[in-house]
Amino acid sequence: MTKVLIGNIADIDAKGSRTFRLDDTEIAVFRLSDGDVKAVENRCPHKGGKLSEGMVCGQVVHCPLHDWKIDLKSGKVHEPDDGCVTTFETEVDRANGSIYINIRG
Amino acid sequence: MAEAKKLVLIGNGMAGVRAIEHLIKLAPGAYEITIFGAEPHPNYNRIMLSSVLAGGADMKDIVINDWDWYKENNIRLHAGHTVTKIDTKARKVVSHLGVEAEYDALVLATGSNPFMLPLPGADKEGVIGFRDIKDTEIMQETAKTYKKAIVIGGGLLGLEAARGLLNLGMDVSVVHNQPYLMNRQLDETASAMLKKELEAQGMKFLLRKYSESIYGKKRVKGLRFSDGTEAEADLIVMAVGILPNVGLAKSSGIEVNRGVVVNDFMETNVPGIYAVGECAEHRGIAYGLVAPLYEQGAVLAKRLAGVATEGYAGSVTSTKLKVSGVDVFSAGQYLDSDDTRSLRYQDEVDGVYKKIVLKDDKLVGAVLFGDTGDGASLFSIIKKGESVKGKEKELLLGFSASPSGGSSPLARLESMADDEIICGCNGVSKGTIADAIKTKGCSSVSEIKACTKASASCGGCKSQVEGLLQIYAGDAAVSVKEGICGCTTLNRDEIVAEIKRMELKTIKEVMHVLDWKNTEGCSKCRPSLNYYLGMLWPTEYKDEKESRFTNERYHANIQKDGTYSVVPRIYGGVTSPAELKKIAEVAEKFDVPMVKFTGGQRLDLLGVKKEDLPKMWEELDMPSGHAYGKMLRTVKTCVGNTFCRFGTQDSIAMGIRLEKEFERLNAPAKVKLAVSGCPRNCAEATIKDFGVVAIDGGWELHIGGNGGVHIRATDLLCVVKTEDEVVEWASAFLQLYREQAQWNERTSTWVERVGLDYVKQALEKREDRLALMERIRTALDQTVDPWKEIIANKELRKNFEALNPVQAVQS
Ligand code: SRM
Numbered sequence: 009m010t011k012v013l014i015g016n017i018a019d020i021d022a023k024g025s026r027t028f029r030l031d032d033t034e035i036a037v038f039r040l041s042d043g044d045v046k047a048v049e050n051r052c053p054h055k056g057g058k059l060s061e062g063m064v065c066g067q068v069v070h071c072p073l074h075d076w077k078i079d080l081k082s083g084k085v086h087e088p089d090d091g092c093v094t095t096f097e098t099e100v101d102r103a104n105g106s107i108y109i110n111i112r113g
Numbered sequence: 114m115a116e117a118k119k120l121v122l123i124g125n126g127m128a129g130v131r132a133i134e135h136l137i138k139l140a141p142g143a144y145e146i147t148i149f150g151a152e153p154h155p156n157y158n159r160i161m162l163s164s165v166l167a168g169g170a171d172m173k174d175i176v177i178n179d180w181d182w183y184k185e186n187n188i189r190l191h192a193g194h195t196v197t198k199i200d201t202k203a204r205k206v207v208s209h210l211g212v213e214a215e216y217d218a219l220v221l222a223t224g225s226n227p228f229m230l231p232l233p234g235a236d237k238e239g240v241i242g243f244r245d246i247k248d249t250e251i252m253q254e255t256a257k258t259y260k261k262a263i264v265i266g267g268g269l270l271g272l273e274a275a276r277g278l279l280n281l282g283m284d285v286s287v288v289h290n291q292p293y294l295m296n297r298q299l300d301e302t303a304s305a306m307l308k309k310e311l312e313a314q315g316m317k318f319l320l321r322k323y324s325e326s327i328y329g330k331k332r333v334k335g336l337r338f339s340d341g342t343e344a345e346a347d348l349i350v351m352a353v354g355i356l357p358n359v360g361l362a363k364s365s366g367i368e369v370n371r372g373v374v375v376n377d378f379m380e381t382n383v384p385g386i387y388a389v390g391e392c393a394e395h396r397g398i399a400y401g402l403v404a405p406l407y408e409q410g411a412v413l414a415k416r417l418a419g420v421a422t423e424g425y426a427g428s429v430t431s432t433k434l435k436v437s438g439v440d441v442f443s444a445g446q447y448l449d450s451d452d453t454r455s456l457r458y459q460d461e462v463d464g465v466y467k468k469i470v471l472k473d474d475k476l477v478g479a480v481l482f483g484d485t486g487d488g489a490s491l492f493s494i495i496k497k498g499e500s501v502k503g504k505e506k507e508l509l510l511g512f513s514a515s516p517s518g519g520s521s522p523l524a525r526l527e528s529m530a531d532d533e534i535i536c537g538c539n540g541v542s543k544g545t546i547a548d549a550i551k552t553k554g555c556s557s558v559s560e561i562k563a564c565t566k567a568s569a570s571c572g573g574c575k576s577q578v579e580g581l582l583q584i585y586a587g588d589a590a591v592s593v594k595e596g597i598c599g600c601t602t603l604n605r606d607e608i609v610a611e612i613k614r615m616e617l618k619t620i621k622e623v624m625h626v627l628d629w630k631n632t633e634g635c636s637k638c639r640p641s642l643n644y645y646l647g648m649l650w651p652t653e654y655k656d657e658k659e660s661r662f663t664n665e666r667y668h669a670n671i672q673k674d675g676t677y678s679v680v681p682r683i684y685g686g687v688t689s690p691a692e693l694k695k696i697a698e699v700a701e702k703f704d705v706p707m708v709k710f711t712g713g714q715r716l717d718l719l720g721v722k723k724e725d726l727p728k729m730w731e732e733l734d735m736p737s738g739h740a741y742g743k744m745l746r747t748v749k750t751c752v753g754n755t756f757c758r759f760g761t762q763d764s765i766a767m768g769i770r771l772e773k774e775f776e777r778l779n780a781p782a783k784v785k786l787a788v789s790g791c792p793r794n795c796a797e798a799t800i801k802d803f804g805v806v807a808i809d810g811g812w813e814l815h816i817g818g819n820g821g822v823h824i825r826a827t828d829l830l831c832v833v834k835t836e837d838e839v840v841e842w843a844s845a846f847l848q849l850y851r852e853q854a855q856w857n858e859r860t861s862t863w864v865e866r867v868g869l870d871y872v873k874q875a876l877e878k879r880e881d882r883l884a885l886m887e888r889i890r891t892a893l894d895q896t897v898d899p900w901k902e903i904i905a906n907k908e909l910r911k912n913f914e915a916l917n918p919v920q921a922v923q924s
């Protein structure tokens with residue numbers, strides 16, 4: 009397990025997102041309105057849309073290209089579409105706002 | 114005018130109030146109306162209790178006429194008052210709380226009571242019927258703490274109750290004394306298919322069982338049958354039939370058989386006293402469905418209003434089971450007898466069964482299971498009673514199978530005759546609905562409902578009403594379906610009215626106060642609310658960028674690979690060598706993969722990396738062209754009299770002035786303008802939202818054009834003389850559109866929906882135009898160039914950059 013510091017909670021607007029690269033993968037981190045921080049691979053399972061650019065409603069993000077709905081907690085695509093994205097475990101240090109991501113392997 | 118006569122209605126239910134509704138339309142003011150209702154509620158839709166129980170509707174959705182309706186129509190309502198005495202000599206009634214009312218005409222509409230089997234123990238707690246709001250609430254409450262329910266009666270009502278209880282999480286068994294469910298509506302085959310389907314949904318059945326007694330202490334514990342077996346139950350719902358509620362009539366000396374006996378004009382044997390609805394018996398029949406009761410109500414209203422009527426001649430009824438996932442329909446005489454012949458079709462793969470019953474070449478009955486789409490058509494043929502000789506197979510296999518009818522539901526609706534009934538509950542024909550759309554301007558299901566009553570009762574015909582809307586109203590209708598999205602049932606006008614009334618100032622507040630289903634909304638309602646709030650409170654509302662689409666948040670068009678395009682503003686399509694050079698340099702510096710002239714007379718730099726956007730904007734030092742937003746896009750111009758030999762006016766200057774006037778304008782959808790220098794119209798002004806065509810000595814103003822998916826040529830609004838007038842009319846038109854259109858509705862659809870005359874009227878007076886112009890100015894004064902804003906603001910700029918992770922802080 010590797011723990012990587014990716015930024016601070018203040019770097020992300022509420023209902024907004026930022027991206028970063030980890031080796032060959034682009035990851036989108038979202039800050040939900042309830043304060044939760046979620047990270048998923050920044051690729052829509054439909055046609056690769058950048059999820060970071062989508063609209064965040066509750067715990068789902070609407071893909072900017074064709075409006076698929078992706079649950080940020082489970083990574084699952086909402087009905088009637090089907091698919092899922094890789095999710096990454098995040099950790100927020102509430103004392104100083106640091107956001108970490110845990111990578112397996 | 115003669116003094117109003119006094120009318121008293123006993124029973125604030127579906128039939129009685131329906132007759133009153135008719136009456137006040139036919140003869141407004143003719144009667145002073147008083148209504149007594151035993152239930153403490155305004156008039157509600159009893160049919161929908163099944164949906165309320167099953168969780169498909171809310172109690173507040175089923176009110177037909179709310180408290181205000183009574184006030185508005187000057188009706189005195191005594192809700193919660195049971196009439197206990199009718200004094201036919203003194204012509205007055207008295208309620209159990211002692212309230213009296215005199216009458217010249219008295220209408221009895223007391224409905225029915227559920228028939229409660231007189232079993233020992235039937236008075237225990239937890240044994241109820243299914244008739245009113247109270248029963249429904251008891252079931253909902255019981256399901257919270259208890260597990261096992263028994264419904265006695267496998268008819269329509271019993272099965273709907275059982276389904277509702279199942280949805281409430283109870284373990285439900287249906288007890289029926291016959292070998293087949295719904296034996297009063299279905300034949301054996303359909304009944305067996307129904308049972309199988311309901312069993313798959315989790316319902317249990319105890320058939321051929323005769324209930325003998327109910328056991329338990331204070332509360333019910335179970336049910337004992339005549340064969341000695343028992344079944345446990347915490348709740349028993351009796352749905353074995355109804356009894357017309359005639360006690361009051363009987364004790365008042367009115368002739369009563371099974372129901373209150375009435376003639377074809379709903380008159381009882383006592384002069385001045387009428388009866389309608391389930392409490393009435395007409396030619397030996399007391400009906401238990403809404404459609405016949407409504408027909409009776411219409412006759413009664415005419416009689417009371419002194420309008421000629423042929424009277425009521427009885428009804429053929431049809432029924433539908435309102436249980437999700439099961440489509441059952443039956444009408445007329447559905448069982449075979451010696452003098453009938455029938456045709457059947459059975460498909461066990463798709464679970465479809467159809468049967469039609471013929472007598473002397475006429476269709477007299479039908480049963481449909483699994484596919485009930487043809488129900489309404491068959492029912493209307495049964496009622497017409499014409500010979501169907503030679504067409505029997507076509508009727509059985511469905512109208513869809515006939516070559517003339519086409520196969521889609523829309524084609525079927527189109528080929529339907531005008532007098533065919535769409536809404537069985539309210540007897541509304543296709544012709545009536547079509548007329549409401551075509552001549553009365555109804556453009557949504559709710560408007561049609563208000564105007565014709567179609568789909569106002571069980572709602573089973575809603576999809577057909579929607580289909581007719583599509584056929585007769587086209588695009589105008591599609592965009593005004595009920596509820597702006599799945600998060601709310603409110604439409605645009607209702608939402609905007611509530612925002613104004615309660616002065617709601619943020620999206621969160623709107624969703625909270627108006628009971629949004631998803632607390633944070635969706636990609637449809639969030640941007641629309643953001644627009645409506647900004648439109649209503651231009652100086653106070655703080656735009657929420659999180660509720661805007663990607664393009665409007667990053668002020669560029671997202672491309673399929675996640676890069677963006679940049680379109681700087683080029684007023685009126687006029688540029689200069691210096692400006693072109695600058696654009697070329699920026700394109701080179703940032704390695705822009707493609708530079709393209711757009712269809713809007715400007716340049717597009719495509720394939721730009723997101724992180725380069727602010728830097729590029731900075732170097733371009735040009736305003737945003739807003740090629741991405743629901744805002745003013747381009748103002749296209751032609752050469753005009755500056756160079757062109759045919760030009761009559763300076764179209765370029767006019768176009769540039771308009772573009773400067775309205776740039777950055779937020780609107781319900783994108784807005785495109787154009788100015789042509791003469792009627793040859795090289796700027797294609799007549800397919801723009803607002804198009805200006807110069808003529809000798811003036812300007813023609815055109816509105817509502819669209820060159821996109823549904824191409825639409827503009828309508829001519831008016832002709833004006835000066836450039837200032839062009840700006841004045843353009844401002845007024847655009848602001849009217851901003852204030853009234855639905856989010857995502859282009860001017861083309863909006864103008865078609867509200868009508869050109871409406872727009873003309875609204876803009877006719879100069880003072881109205883100036884007021885609109887002032888409001889659009891206020892809105893425009895709040896806007897700033899978004900590119901400049903982002904360049905200057907670090908907080909906004911950060912969203913264009915990627916984060917830089919610090920490698921492995923811990924392993
Ligand atoms: C760039 C441009 C094509 C071009 O290279 O010429 C263009 C590009 C797009 N148009 Fe367009 N439209 C462009 C002129 C037009 C025109 C012609 C015009 O404006 O004179 C039309 C028809 C006229 C009209 O709108 O009445 C047009 C009708 C549409 C429509 C259909 C609109 C409708 O109401 O039916 C859409 C879809 C939509 O808006 O939902 C659309 C959507 C789009 C989008 C934004 C699709 C999207 O959402 O991503 C395209 C962005 C492409 C990209 O990746 O950058 N575009 N589009 C033109 C930009 C003009 C400008 O300078 O701003």
Ligand SMILES: Cc1cc2nc3c(=O)[nH]c(=O)nc-3n(C[C@H](O)[C@H](O)[C@H](O)COP(=O)(O)OP(=O)(O)OC[C@H]3O[C@@H](n4cnc5c(N)ncnc54)[C@H](O)[C@@H]3O)c2cc1C
Nearest residue numbers: 124126127128150151159195196223224390391401402403
């Ligand atoms: C759960 C359920 C589902 C149904 N589904 C369907 C369906 O799908 N299709 C269909 O066609 N029909 C359906 N029905 C039947 C339909 O609701 C009735 O046919 C219809 O409501 C009868 O109208 P009414 O006015 O005669 O009686 P009601 O609507 O019962 O109105 C009578 C009113 O009079 C009041 N009243 C009685 N006595 C007095 C008194 N002395 N003083 C003052 N007030 C009094 C009662 O409290 C009651 O409110 C359903 C019924 C139920 C219960």
Ligand code: SF4
Nearest residue numbers: 670672711712821822
């Ligand atoms: S017509 Fe418009 S929306 Fe369609 S591909 Fe071309 S630019 Fe894109």
Ligand code: FES
Nearest residue numbers: 052055057071074
């Ligand atoms: S790429 Fe995400 S919805 Fe199509």
